[in-house]
Amino acid sequence: MFGERVSVLLRVSTVGQADSGLGIEAQKAAVAARVAQEHWEVVHTSTEMGVSGKTPLAEREQLTNAMAIVASGQAEILLVAKLCRLSRDPMNSLIIEKTIMKSGGRIVSCAGEGTDSDEPSQVLMRRVMSAVAENEAAMISQRTRVALAAKKARGERLGRPPFGFVVHDGELVPGPLFPELAACCALLGWAGQSDGMRIAWTGHANHSPWGVSEGMGGGMRAGARKIKDYMTHREMAEHLTKYHGERTTWSHDKVGRISRRHHPEKRREIVELWKQMMEEE
Numbered sequence: 577m578f579g580e581r582v583s584v585l586l587r588v589s590t591v592g593q594a595d596s597g598l599g600i601e602a603q604k605a606a607v608a609a610r611v612a613q614e615h616w617e618v619v620h621t622s623t624e625m626g627v628s629g630k631t632p633l634a635e636r637e638q639l640t641n642a643m644a645i646v647a648s649g650q651a652e653i654l655l656v657a658k659l660c661r662l663s664r665d666p667m668n669s670l671i672i673e674k675t676i677m678k679s680g681g682r683i684v685s686c687a688g689e690g691t692d693s694d695e696p697s698q699v700l701m702r703r704v705m706s707a708v709a710e711n712e713a714a715m716i717s718q719r720t721r722v723a724l725a726a727k728k729a730r731g732e733r734l735g736r737p738p739f740g741f742v743v744h745d746g747e748l749v750p751g752p753l754f755p756e757l758a759a760c761c762a763l764l765g766w767a768g769q770s771d772g773m774r775i776a777w778t779g780h781a782n783h784s785p786w787g788v789s790e791g792m793g794g795g796m797r798a799g800a801r802k803i804k805d806y807m808t809h810r811e812m813a814e815h816l817t818k819y820h821g822e823r824t825t826w827s828h829d830k831v832g833r834i835s836r837r838h839h840p841e842k843r844r845e846i847v848e849l850w851k852q853m854m855e856e857e
Contacts, residue, residue, distance in 0.1 A: 580614070580616050580617070580651075580652045580653055581616065581617045581618075581619045581650065581651040581652055581653070582611065582616045582617065582618055582619065582651055582652070582653040582654070582655040582684075583619060583620045583621075583622070583642045583643075583645035583646050583650070583651040583653070583654050583655065584607050584618055584620065584621040584622065584642070584655045584656075585621075585622050585624070585638070585639060585642040585654060585655070585656050585661060585662065586600055586603045586604065586607075586621065586622070586623045586624065586656075586657070586661065587603075587623075587624040587627055587629070587638075587639075587656075587661045588600055588603075588624070588625060588626070588627075589626065589627065589628050589629065590626055600623065600625070602657070603656075603657035603661065606657040606686040606687070607655060607657060607686060609686070610655065610684075610686040611655070616653070616655075618655075619645065619650055619651050620641070620642065620645045620650070620651065622638040622639065622641045622642040623638060624636065624638045624639065628664075629660060629661075629662075629663050629664030629665070630663075630664050630665055632668075633663075633668055633671065633672070639662070639672075642654055643672065643675060643676060646676055646679055646681035647675070647676075647679040647681070649679075649680075651681065652680070652681050652682070653681060653682055653683070653684050654672075654676050654681060654682070654683045654684070655683075655684050655686070656683070656684075656685055656686070657685070657686045657687065658685055658686070658687045658689065659683075659685045659687075659689045659691070662683070666703070689701060690703075690704075737751070738837055739753065739757055739830070739833070739834060740753050740754045740756065740757025740758075740846075741754070741757075750849070750850075750853065752823065753823060753824055754846075754850060754853075755820070755850060756816070756820045756823065756824055757834065757846060758846055758847050758849075758850035759816060759819070759820045760812065760816055760820075760826075760830075760831060760834050761834065761838060761843035761844075761846045761847050762774060762843075762847050763807065763812045763815065763816070763831075764812070764831070764834065764835050764838075764840075764843055765840070765843070766840035766841060766843050766844040767840060769844070773847075808828070809828040809829075809831040809832050809835070810828040810831075812826075812828070812831045813826040813827050813828045813830065813831050814826075816831070
């Protein structure tokens with residue numbers, strides 16, 4: 577074992593997470609201690625931040641890189657602080673282990689966990705630890721569901737607030753991007769919106785989707801007004817980027833989501849609220 581080369585994999589499920597004492601710094605310390613003890617040489621370190629242990633292997637680029645170092649012969653060992661850093665799915669753990677073994681390498685856990693040899697008792701321990709990791713992942717999911725259900729029972733808002741709003745004391749309130757939301761709502765328009773109002777809030781006139789369309793053959797029905805040309809969502813996004821794009825990135829998809837989320841009357845209310853907020857400043 578003396579002088580062997582290692583490829584290190586570090587992983588936390590969320591950025592800045594201290595996962596049962598397995599934050600990134602704790603993992604680095606465990607790896608450094610094992611490397612010093614065995615007189616190994618670290619040739620590569622891969623770090624996964626905010627990557628769940630249940631993430632499909634095809635989506636784990638850093639894990640692939642760490643394994644490739646061993647497969648290419650640059651290292652003999654794939655080193656982790658604990659086996660659950662590889663995966664919390666027993667099948668994925670087995671695939672990783674078999675892939676490393678086929679390339680002539682081996683997986684070592686700083687915590688032992690049956691990685692010291694391929695004796696039957698050690699293999700059994702590895703399988704048990706994989707099952708424990710899977711059960712722990714299931715328990716984490718269950719605790720999360722219980723916590724969310726408790727918040728819902730207390731009447732607290734769940735999920736990410738819509739664009740332009742923030743959650744304060746469980747209620748939706750205008751956030752820093754509310755001016756941009758109001759500008760988008762004004763561009764999307766509502767029945768009875770005047771050109772003057774549109775110009776005041778968006779700097780763009782004569783583009784309203786509201787009105788009555790022409791009749792058959794291009795003729796106008798009695799009492800009807802001709803519908804005006806109006807901007808597409810992509811054109812709105814380009815306009816918003818030019819005049820209201822300092823703090824956010826606009827796209828036709830974002831304009832479309834706002835259009836679908838807020839019906840015309842709600843869009844009018846958002847613009848009126850922003851008008852009141854400006855007058856109160």
